[in-house]
Amino acid sequence: MTSSGVFSAQTDISLSACNAALDESRNAPGRWRSRQNGGVLILFDIDGTLLLRASREHAEALREALGVVYGARVFGRVPAAGRTDTAIARDIAALSGVSAERFDSGLAEFIASCGELYARRAPPTLGDRVAPGMLELLEVLEGRPEVTCSLVTGNYEAVARLKLERAGLGRFFAAGQGAFGSDSESRDLLPAIARERAGAWPRERTLLVGDTPLDVACARADGIRVLAVATGNYEARELAEADAVFADGFELARVLLEDELAPSPS
């Protein structure tokens, strides 16, 4: 059933739950698929969701910027998956003896420096880092007027945009849209920022796609639905709090496109 074979019973349970939710939404006209009511906003995470193994140069740039801006020289390891760049950097800076006050006063410079240093390090192409099924999914969604694709990522915006551009996914995500680690240190605040930028998009027609428990948590914090893909560092069972868990973008696309987002005949 699954394209990757990664899943067993756990997936079926999650898919059933998702299908039940979709059936429910089909019985509520105007909540999901109807274009005249504005359609669906889908907020994609980047690392572990749209792109795989695309964070090494990003992490290097972040550490280098910590050195440039704060003089940090000792770099401990801190949790990174699902966190915002500022949250990660603050913890590393603290391990390096940088006070919270000093970190905050240099933050704007740090964000700019991180973007510049990433631009120097970014591989010329990240086309081979696109997660399975995601290019195919975005290409189909691009042709669906009832769907708007946007971003919710802990990456700083300059880093996020360059990663997507190098991966050949930049055209799917409009400038001025989305929410990034440069907008808030708290991921929980990002979905609401992305909805606001999309024109105060209603919660009930917004869907977040991510790969970590923190993606699930930020969707919950904003009261929106969340679909998880087990393509990052977490297995399906660790993402069970999501509304549904998928092996990868291909499996996600099958449910989204066939069961929910198929356009009405016109």
Ligand SMILES: [Mg+2]
């Ligand atoms: Mg992620």
